[in-house]
Amino acid sequence: MPREDFELVAGLGREVPTLLEVKVCSACGDEKSIKGFHRDATRPDGRRDICKECRKQGKKVSNDMIQHALNHAAYRLLKEVTGI
Numbered sequence: 001m002p003r004e005d006f007e008l009v010a011g012l013g014r015e016v017p018t019l020l021e022v023k024v025c026s027a028c029g030d031e032k033s034i035k036g037f038h039r040d041a042t043r044p045d046g047r048r049d050i051c052k053e054c055r056k057q058g059k060k061v062s063n064d065m066i067q068h069a070l071n072h073a074a075y076r077l078l079k080e081v082t083g084i
Helices: 052-082
Strands: 006-009 014-017 022-024 031-033 037-039 047-053
Touching: 037 052, 047 052
Parallel strands: none
Antiparallel strands: 006 014, 022 031, 037 047
16 A cells, blocks of 8 residues: 555554545535544544534533533522522
């Protein structure tokens, strides 16, 4: 195989073949280049199953939900302390 068909996978300490040039995201269902997926040495193809964009959107939604819960808890505590 040509050298460009291999890439170094973090954690494995060795290069593995990257025969797949595209992969389907399990979240959005879009077919994307393998460069659009984070590396994951535990996976057979060396890439995560969710694309970088979906992972980023998922983290944003999660962070927004956490912030909303914290704001609500702070409001309840303030209300309890001040007696409003």
